[in-house]
Amino acid sequence: MFTGIIEAVGRIVKCEEEGSNVHFTISSEMAGELKIDQSVSHNGVCLTVTSQQDTSYTVTAIKETLEKSNLGRLNIGDLINLERAMQYGARLDGHLVQGHVDQVATCKQIREEDGSWVFTFIYKGSKQNITVEKGSITVNGVSLTVVGSKDGEFSVAIIPYTYEHTNFKHLSVGDTVNLEFDVIGKYVQRLMSGYL
Template sequence: MFTGIVEELGEVVALEPRGDSARLTVRGAVVTADAGHGDSIAVNGVCLTVADAEGDSFTADVMKETLDRSSLGALRPGSRVNLERAVRADQRLGGHIVQGHVDGTGEVLSREPGEHWEVVWLSLPANLARYVVEKGSIAVDGVSLTVAGVTDDSFSVSLIPTTLELTTLGRKQPGEPVNLEVDVIAKYVEKLTAATVKGVSA
């Protein structure tokens, strides 16, 4: 599990296609400092398992399901990525519960600079729209954010200087894809409520 608080901006070293999967190598001194085989590291919000760690880089296998649901397949050597290690039980939950299981991708629609922040609008897939509410939480490329505004097919977030400087969201331009993970609690509530309603109807 993760919290959506990015620890560092890493850099893609290689993305090697392997049929219906790929092997990704990423450089990141902070997240690899104590990384070992089998550890979990979120790359742009996608939970990946460390297959090998050497020096300041780690390698992970990316399966077809992950390539289909996320934007990782579009990465190239030199691409910057958000990195976060799995949270420990004794750490503060600084953002919100982020599983690293991307629900789909959106696209940056526009950027509206303010004096000390930016409002960014992003597209919202129809199958995820019901889980996104104003002032709710959403992970965008692994960054825990609060939804500032929402329409039927888009939502906005306000990015503070720290987020603009220390994550990829400060660099994303209109038309570029982002990984989206909605609040898992909303999905559980929907399922439990549906089961209750079904039971009452029966």
């Protein structure tokens, strides 16, 4: 489990294909603190550390993960949001995030608003994946509040701190991002679908 509060931004330094898997080596300031077998969120995708050095570490993404997320589109030099698994007993500053990407979305619009930014994303709508006004959403692993919700579209407001300390400042219109919809909302939607 994660909180959606990004700890660091890493840089992809190596992508190595092995069958249908891809091994990503990531350079990060927190690499020296990681351990083999540790879970780390990468743009919202929970991956296991398979090797670790002082300034970089390696994780493996399987075919399903590459197809369901934006990880399959990453190249050497790309920046990626990182978060270690939450510690039980610590504060939950974001919201409950599983690290299981539901689907991808495309950035439709970026609007600067006097010191903050509003990002609008479009996604293939479904009955299972919905957003609600003032509800939680995870975009590339970042816990955010929905400020505009429509069928297959939503917006989030990004404060300067989040903009500077995540890969949001490198997003452009047309870029693909990972979405994890609110886990509580997904359970409510599943329970209610039998009554609707």
